[in-house]
Amino acid sequence: MSIEVQNISKTYGTQKALDSVSFSIKKGEIVGFLGPNGAGKSTLMKILTTYITADAGLAKVNGTDVLEDSKTVQKSVGYLPEHNPLYLDLYVREYLAFNADVYHVDKKRIEEVITLTGLTPESHKKLGQLSKGYRQRVGIATALLHDPEVLILDEPTTGLDPNQLVEIRELIKNIGKDKTVFLSTHIMQEVEAICDRVIIINNGKIVTDKKLTKLISEEQEQIIEVEFDKTISETILQTLPKLKTFAKAHDNVWELTFTSTNDMRPIVFDFAHANNLKTLQLNLKNKNLEQIFREKTKK
Template structure:
């Protein structure tokens, strides 16, 4: 798996959401994408998955430009959006079989993923009947069903209770042993529990990109490091 983001810039009118971003990922690891609200995290993730048009720069995924090889790239990327759009009136297994059919994947993979994310007891229920934690698991299941090389998760534990958070983290940790995971979160404990590398984005610029120990540096905690980096770096404003 390799992902190269070269000089990526994205503007919304006069607002610069991403300012000349450069990132290189070339091995399986769980990477924490950090930044305050409006930093550009969602814009970056949507650019990688091809949901947003690239203004300037390029994204090379597995050696191919995602703009030129759009379908091929999307086949190898899994994406769980923060609001986790699901077909609520479908049954859990029915929905995952529907996703599998789109990807031309066998039914045996559906059963395998249901087991992996821990939704076997819920598979005969309608999605709307599930708790938020189980809905997140269904969203995670659809994102990994086609065995993507790159998994992008936007706030995957947002709104979950403490037990659900631990369970979802364990699933992500297991997936991260064989895949590259880019994880956007505001929760520093999540970064410490899961990530080996941190990319800190603020006002459309990358302030830090390196091992978690380096990011933490001389600070007593990740929260202190985050606050220091994002409060003392006056760079161009953005609302995206």
């Protein structure tokens, strides 16, 4: 396993940031780590990267205990923290050279990571002259300098514009072809585009840990949006078979949720006809990851 977490707990004063968290990540997976602010995401990432220690439990990276041999863990992990620490007065190559010395990495690796992260057009500039997107590229380049097997990225796309989002997303996907990537984000589209698997944490506890495709397919209730040509009473609507819930969206538009796995649109159409109604629209809707996230983390 690239990452193993067993019953990790961490408390700050009276606040329990992590409460017996357990999961494992196989080599080569790209895993999205989701949760509301304060759910414990950054705390767990800092434990895995040896920046802080857990109060209880066991954490391993590439088979090495983060407490017993932190130096070995640091060599095998590339880390981009939420607030990317940069020396803005340094030039790109100057900053990367400084970090290469820290990791005792051959200087030729600098040009390799500049090319890999698409920094070449801006590599002659000082960090303070770079856009937010290129500063994030520098942070990722720094995390990749020592060619780690595991990449841990905490909110890597925060504050980026749509074009920068796409660029960094593609960069992470390419990196994920050769490395294990564990990333936290609040951008659900990013997870859907990049990740193989989703772990959702809420109030310090794991509430979901599944392959993305399985999570979305399992959480799918059949939701049908229908617009009738005139008003219908809730009493009549409740006679629909296998109707779980219903809600009026606006005017004569209703959102109907069914427990059946069969397509219920023909049933709704026949129901309308039997009640002297016409269906002006009849659409099948699916839950997306954002809706699933809200349901899993609501108080």
